[in-house]
Amino acid sequence: MDKKSRAIYTMGKQQNRRSDCPINFALQTFGDTWSLLIIRDLMFFGKTSYGDFLSSEEHISTNILATRLFHLEDFGIVEKMPHKTDKRKDTYSLTQKGIDLLPALLEIIIWSAKYDPQTAAPKEFVAEAKTNREQLIKQIKTALKQKKVLYQPL
Amino acid sequence: MDKKSRAIYTMGKQQNRRSDCPINFALQTFGDTWSLLIIRDLMFFGKTSYGDFLSSEEHISTNILATRLFHLEDFGIVEKMPHKTDKRKDTYSLTQKGIDLLPALLEIIIWSAKYDPQTAAPKEFVAEAKTNREQLIKQIKTALKQKKVLYQPL
DNA sequence: ATAACTTACTTGTAAAGTACAAGTGATTTT
DNA sequence: AAAATCACTTGTACTTTACAAGTAAGTTAT
Numbered sequence: 620m621d622k623k624s625r626a627i628y629t630m631g632k633q634q635n636r637r638s639d640c641p642i643n644f645a646l647q648t649f650g651d652t653w654s655l656l657i658i659r660d661l662m663f664f665g666k667t668s669y670g671d672f673l674s675s676e677e678h679i680s681t682n683i684l685a686t687r688l689f690h691l692e693d694f695g696i697v698e699k700m701p702h703k704t705d706k707r708k709d710t711y712s713l714t715q716k717g718i719d720l721l722p723a724l725l726e727i728i729i730w731s732a733k734y735d736p737q738t739a740a741p742k743e744f745v746a747e748a749k750t751n752r753e754q755l756i757k758q759i760k761t762a763l764k765q766k767k768v769l770y771q772p773l
Numbered sequence: 774m775d776k777k778s779r780a781i782y783t784m785g786k787q788q789n790r791r792s793d794c795p796i797n798f799a800l801q802t803f804g805d806t807w808s809l810l811i812i813r814d815l816m817f818f819g820k821t822s823y824g825d826f827l828s829s830e831e832h833i834s835t836n837i838l839a840t841r842l843f844h845l846e847d848f849g850i851v852e853k854m855p856h857k858t859d860k861r862k863d864t865y866s867l868t869q870k871g872i873d874l875l876p877a878l879l880e881i882i883i884w885s886a887k888y889d890p891q892t893a894a895p896k897e898f899v900a901e902a903k904t905n906r907e908q909l910i911k912q913i914k915t916a917l918k919q920k921k922v923l924y925q926p927l
Numbered sequence: 928a929t930a931a932c933t934t935a936c937t938t939g940t941a942a943a944g945t946a947c948a949a950g951t952g953a954t955t956t957t
Numbered sequence: 958a959a960a961a962t963c964a965c966t967t968g969t970a971c972t973t974t975a976c977a978a979g980t981a982a983g984t985t986a987t
Contacts, residue, residue, distance in 0.1 A: 635833040639893035641885030642813045642878065648885075652804055652945090659796045677791040678944050681958050685965060707954045707963045718889055723880035726795065730877055731795030731802075732869055739793035786949045806974090823935050834975055839936060862985045 624734070648694050649720075653679050653687050658696065658720060662759070665768030667710045668702070696720070718763060721756055744770070802848050802872075807833050807841050812850065812867070821864045822856070829901060850874070872917060875910055898924070900903030924925070 637643050649655055656677055660666035666675070668677045672684055679687075688711065691697040696717040702708035725748045732740040747755045791797050798908040803807045803809055810831055814820035822828070827837055833841075842865065845851040856862035886894040899908045916923045 638812070639889070639891050640810075640831075641882040641889065641892050641894040642809055643831060644885040644889045644892060645881045646806060650806060650809065654799060655796055655800055656794075657803065659794070666821045666857070673964095677794075678946095679799060681965070682947095682967085686944095703965080705955075719884055719887065723877060723884055726877035726880050727799045728795040731798040732874055733873065735793070736793065737793050738795050739985070740795040740797060740898055748960085752937065824933085827935095835936070836938085836976090837974065851952085859984075864934075 624720065630754065645723075649691070649696065651687070653677075653683060654691060655724075656685060657684075657691065658717060659724065661697070661713045661717065662721060662763070663722060665769045668708055669711075673713075691717075700770070713763065718760060721754075721759060725752065727757070741770075794867060799877075802913065803845070803850065805841070807831075807837060808845060809878075811872060813840075813878065815851065815865065815867045815871065815916070816875060816878060817924045820919070820924060821866065822862055823865075826865075845871075867917065872914060877905075879909070885924065895924075 624697055651657065656675060656679070657672055659664050660672055660675055666672060669684065669688070672679065672688075673681060688699070692699055694716075698714050700712070701709045702710050704718060728740055729745060729748055732738045732742075732745040743758065759769060778896065784797070790801060810833070811826055819878055820826060823838065824920055826833065826842075827835060828834060842851065842853070846853055846868075852866050852868050854864045854866070856864050882894055882901055882905055883899060886892045886896075887897040913923060
């Protein structure tokens with residue numbers, strides 16, 4: 620890890636926190652332009668590797684991805700493990716702390732689906748999130764633990 | 774408005790959207806380091822003026838605040854009106870689109886309260902959000918419409 | 928009435944962060 | 958044994974941010 624990454628790493632532990640406000644805590648943890656997309660990929664689309672994240676349609680730069688993954692791992696939202704068979708690869712997964720962001724993600728999805736006329740959010744999914752929230756959360760959590768992929772990348 | 778602001782303004786209308794993913798839509802709307810704090814100030818703390826936002830404890834820079842307010846207004850999350858009596862002032866308020874972010878904010882607060890050992894989130898508030906979500910949402914929306922302040926800045 | 932103050936910004940500049948292209952070294956595949 | 962893949966790192970130009978200072982319109986105090 621280089622100096623810049625270490626700087627971010629250290630900030631990660633919130634030596635430089637702007638306030639103790641819960642909204643601010645969330646912002647300083649994953650409130651940049653990319654982190655939530657990585658979390659999305661892990662939460663809904665079964666992506667697990669560096670290359671998987673790189674290939675998402677939003678096209679994150681490789682250096683940015685590297686620092687965000689350090690950051691998210693540092694904050695305990697993401698875990699990195701050696702791939703079972705391929706020694707070149709690492710496998711990323713959400714920790715419990717990361718999985719617990721699911722309700723917030725669902726609310727964001729509901730909001731975007733309401734206000735973005737060209738949203739890619741599947742109607743049935745949004746309907747489920749609105750009317751069967753708790754059940755949908757359980758279902759997704761179960762799938763995550765079993766490493767089943769419920770949805771295709773948008 | 775200067776060239777830079779116009780550039781952001783144009784991006785605001787999502788000519789340059791990275792994808793139609795709902796998470797991405799939210800990120801491109803308010804996914805920077807400051808917007809959610811402005812929305813928080815409007816939602817919970819009864820702040821309404823430029824100076825109010827400037828004086829929040831996170832210390833946003835004045836030029837950043839100006840561009841974020843343009844952006845948020847452009848996206849229809851915030852409305853700007855001349856102050857009733859003081860012609861120097863403007864009064865900012867949340868639109869319905871902005872108010873509809875409340876459920877997402879509540880989930881973020883619940884998450885941060887769980888994982889930040891030094892969170893400033895009031896326990897009773899978090900408890901209410903968990904057990905009486907819908908009622909709390911109604912209560913806050915009513916207060917917003919009546920311009921009552923329910924909470925003190927953290 | 929006028930000077931001092933407040934308000935909502937704008938401007939300038941240095942520092943930090945981002946995007947893009949091109950490596951690199953350790954595997955794995957062909 | 959060569960070519961490809963994987964998870965990064967490095968270099969550089971560009972963009973964004975942070976901080977300090979200034980400005981114009983409107984309000985308050987004397």
